[in-house]
Amino acid sequence: MSTSSPPPNTPPAQTPPPGVVPRKRILAVDDEPSARLLIARVLQRAGYEVTPAASAEEALQMLDEGKRFDLLITDKNLPRINGLELIRKARQIIADIPVVLITAAPDAAAVSGERLEAYLAKPFKNLNALEEAVRTAFEANKVHLARQEMQRTLNDLVSQLQARNKTS
Amino acid sequence: MRLSIRYQIILLVSGLLLGAMAIYLTLATRLFSADTLDSLKASNVQLAGTLADEVQVNIRATVDKLLYFGAEQSVEVTRPAGPLMEADPQLLGVEIWTRSGGAFTRVFHDESHDRLRTLGIPEDALEEARRRYPLDVELAHQAGGMLLQNASLPPRLPLLRLTALSQDGLTAVVADIRPARLLSAFGHALRRAEAYLVDAHGIVLVHPDEGLVLARTDRSAYAAVRPALESPGSDGSHEYSSPGGDKLGAWSSVRVGRMFVIVEVPREESTRGATELVRRSVLFAMGVLALALVLSVFFARRLAEPLQRLQDKMESISRGDFGVEVEVSSRNEIGALAAAFNRMSRELATRERALLQANQQLIQSEKLSALGEMSAGLAHEVKNPMVGICGFSELGAHVETLEEAREYFALINADAQRANEILQNLLTFARPEAAALTALDVNETVRGAVRLVAHQVQIGGAKLVTSYADGLPQVMGSANQLRQVLINLAMNGAHAMDKSDQRVLTVSTALAPEGRVLIEVRDTGHGMSEETLRKLFRPFFTTKPKGQGTGLGLSVSKTIIQQHQGEISVKSVLGQGTTFTVVLPAAAPGQRPKAGGVAPAA
Numbered sequence: 001m002s003t004s005s006p007p008p009n010t011p012p013a014q015t016p017p018p019g020v021v022p023r024k025r026i027l028a029v030d031d032e033p034s035a036r037l038l039i040a041r042v043l044q045r046a047g048y049e050v051t052p053a054a055s056a057e058e059a060l061q062m063l064d065e066g067k068r069f070d071l072l073i074t075d076k077n078l079p080r081i082n083g084l085e086l087i088r089k090a091r092q093i094i095a096d097i098p099v100v101l102i103t104a105a106p107d108a109a110a111v112s113g114e115r116l117e118a119y120l121a122k123p124f125k126n127l128n129a130l131e132e133a134v135r136t137a138f139e140a141n142k143v144h145l146a147r148q149e150m151q152r153t154l155n156d157l158v159s160q161l162q163a164r165n166k167t168s
Numbered sequence: 169m170r171l172s173i174r175y176q177i178i179l180l181v182s183g184l185l186l187g188a189m190a191i192y193l194t195l196a197t198r199l200f201s202a203d204t205l206d207s208l209k210a211s212n213v214q215l216a217g218t219l220a221d222e223v224q225v226n227i228r229a230t231v232d233k234l235l236y237f238g239a240e241q242s243v244e245v246t247r248p249a250g251p252l253m254e255a256d257p258q259l260l261g262v263e264i265w266t267r268s269g270g271a272f273t274r275v276f277h278d279e280s281h282d283r284l285r286t287l288g289i290p291e292d293a294l295e296e297a298r299r300r301y302p303l304d305v306e307l308a309h310q311a312g313g314m315l316l317q318n319a320s321l322p323p324r325l326p327l328l329r330l331t332a333l334s335q336d337g338l339t340a341v342v343a344d345i346r347p348a349r350l351l352s353a354f355g356h357a358l359r360r361a362e363a364y365l366v367d368a369h370g371i372v373l374v375h376p377d378e379g380l381v382l383a384r385t386d387r388s389a390y391a392a393v394r395p396a397l398e399s400p401g402s403d404g405s406h407e408y409s410s411p412g413g414d415k416l417g418a419w420s421s422v423r424v425g426r427m428f429v430i431v432e433v434p435r436e437e438s439t440r441g442a443t444e445l446v447r448r449s450v451l452f453a454m455g456v457l458a459l460a461l462v463l464s465v466f467f468a469r470r471l472a473e474p475l476q477r478l479q480d481k482m483e484s485i486s487r488g489d490f491g492v493e494v495e496v497s498s499r500n501e502i503g504a505l506a507a508a509f510n511r512m513s514r515e516l517a518t519r520e521r522a523l524l525q526a527n528q529q530l531i532q533s534e535k536l537s538a539l540g541e542m543s544a545g546l547a548h549e550v551k552n553p554m555v556g557i558c559g560f561s562e563l564g565a566h567v568e569t570l571e572e573a574r575e576y577f578a579l580i581n582a583d584a585q586r587a588n589e590i591l592q593n594l595l596t597f598a599r600p601e602a603a604a605l606t607a608l609d610v611n612e613t614v615r616g617a618v619r620l621v622a623h624q625v626q627i628g629g630a631k632l633v634t635s636y637a638d639g640l641p642q643v644m645g646s647a648n649q650l651r652q653v654l655i656n657l658a659m660n661g662a663h664a665m666d667k668s669d670q671r672v673l674t675v676s677t678a679l680a681p682e683g684r685v686l687i688e689v690r691d692t693g694h695g696m697s698e699e700t701l702r703k704l705f706r707p708f709f710t711t712k713p714k715g716q717g718t719g720l721g722l723s724v725s726k727t728i729i730q731q732h733q734g735e736i737s738v739k740s741v742l743g744q745g746t747t748f749t750v751v752l753p754a755a756a757p758g759q760r761p762k763a764g765g766v767a768p769a770a
Contacts, residue, residue: 032552034582038563123554126562
């Protein structure tokens with residue numbers, strides 16, 4: 001489906017116009033065909049490039065093949081390898097990839113210790129909620145990356161200071 | 169061999185009756201025969217005496233006639249013997265001898281030629297007999313003036329010669345007599361008694377068997393005769409053995425002519441009365457016994473027939489056919505028994521109904537309890553199609569083309585159908601069903617159950633693995649109840665894995681030996697201790713905290729499986745997991761569901 005020009009009254013219209021910035025690539029994993037299709041359609045309309053996968057295995061295979069993704073959105077309940085496991089494995093390949101977890105119980109998922117940028121409950125309250133979650137995840141990731149950067153800078157400064165103290 | 173009670177009784181009574189009779193008869197016979205032996209001896213002596221008297225009187229009369237005739241002849245010698253002959257039909261001839269000088273000479277003789285001719289005896293035969301047994305005055309004198317001799321000439325002429333000496337001893341009259349006349353007295357012998365007359369040498373003179381007389385049989389050696397010959401003039405009786413068996417004998421001396429009457433009776437004659445008594449008693453007893461047997465068989469049959477009916481009905485009750493009743497016709501104890509049986513049967517039927525109903529209610533309430541536990545998973549299951557329905561309907565509000573709208577409508581419709589299907593499945597399971605047994609595809613039933621619990625299991629973070637064997641026979645059962653069992657087992661399995669690292673729930677079907685079908689639910693949970701395993705299927709046993717679980721799940725499951733003639737078993741290793749195995753018999757081809765096995769809830 002063409003995403004060149006979204007209709008004027010489309011809710012996710014605030015996205016940066018395509019072409020200017022390279023479109024973000026999203027890996028969407030859900031074993032339910034209709035949910036998978038819905039997520040893909042909605043996010044494509046919002047200007048993202050969406051690659052659907054029906055299972056954790058399929059998603060991991062694409063990651064292993066070296067395909068680059070900017071965000072992972074996955075259902076928690078997947079057959080065989082569940083959503084949280086998938087997230088852990090994906091981050092072994094793309095360390096800082098932001099994640100949207102589709103789950104009815106965010107608290108239970110938080111226990112896993114995995115960093116989760118955003119949660120989403122099924123069925124989606126509305127389609128904006130889906131886009132909102134994706135945006136939130138990107139923002140959270142930016143913050144996360146910035147904090148990491150600052151942490152690194154801080155660490156560098158600290159180590160330089162320590163080195164200087166030693167030599168002096 | 170097993171005899172029915174009635175024949176046992178009949179045999180017992182018959183045996184007792186026969187035994188009592190045998191004792192009675194033995195005693196009676198002993199008393200009776202001791203008595204009859206004495207009376208028989210006495211009657212023998214009496215008979216011998218009577219016969220001796222008769223012989224004496226008879227001979228004396230004949231001798232008197234002969235001497236009278238002899239005296240007349242000495243006066244008028246030419247007179248024929250005709251009148252004398254006529255007076256005695258047994259007389260064949262007569263001789264008169266007189267003494268002249270030292271010796272006796274025959275002075276007269278006469279014969280009845282008619283009688284000799286009639287009897288077929290030639291006249292010279294009579295003369296021959298007279299020559300062979302001539303007048304023996306010396307012997308006649310010793311015998312008291314008269315002498316009876318057997319002068320038979322075998323083979324044709326039985327003949328007695330009676331010699332009578334006159335008082336003065338000068339005349340002797342000798343008569344030739346056929347023995348038949350004297351015989352008549354001996355012919356009347358008592359029953360089996362043998363009575364006969366012998367002379368001083370033991371030669372038979374008179375005997376009912378004329379052949380013995382004709383043969384001049386010598387009986388001097390006979391045990392019956394010897395004591396008579398040894399002590400002439402005496403009477404007596406004695407017992408002795410002879411070739412013909414034990415006998416009772418009696419003898420009596422005739423007072424003239426040195427003759428003896430001998431009477432012989434078989435000794436058994438004394439027990440004859442007793443034997444006859446025994447024989448008749450035995451016959452009578454046999455008759456009574458046979459009649460009693462026939463009657464008792466008849467009555468026993470009449471008695472046993474209602475009992476037999478009662479037994480048949482009891483057997484049908486023991487096969488589970490409650491509520492049958494037996495007709496009460498007799499008003500005796502059997503009638504009372506039948507009435508009691510009917511009450512019991514009705515009571516059993518009522519209780520069976522109540523039990524089935526309670527059982528059904530229990531199954532239903534346990535099912536609802538399981539449904540409650542499954543609610544979270546079920547909600548999730550319904551939510552999945554809701555994602556599509558909500559999402560596509562919202563997306564549909566912004567479509568640009570009709571094709572796009574059509575696509576969304578189709579997707580919404582498919583998801584709505586799916587949601588409906590799930591709810592329908594749930595409703596079917598929750599509804600109290602008339603649990604008629606039908607032929608079921610086991611795999612289909614298991615799939616239905618797995619669909620209902622799949623999410624619940626996955627919410628717990630467990631993997632659900634299913635494996636269905638091909639070519640399984642159908643089983644007779646209630647799909648809903650079997651599903652209930654499987655849901656129960658799967659939920660238990662999921663719970664058992666709450667704290668496990670590895671969480672795999674495996675549900676599989678397979679062909680079991682003897683053409684049965686096996687369903688297995690295996691978890692990798694914490695397993696169970698021996699203690700828990702022992703109590704597992706008891707009602708109200710639960711390892712869950714208070715307020716969670718009724719403790720009836722496995723107990724109800726077991727009831728359901730038993731109602732399906734199946735078996736449920738469990739194997740468990742602590743820390744490794746538990747396996748529940750359900751084995752169900754295959755439905756026989758064309759098998760009719762058995763009513764009442766699983767009755768519908770009221």
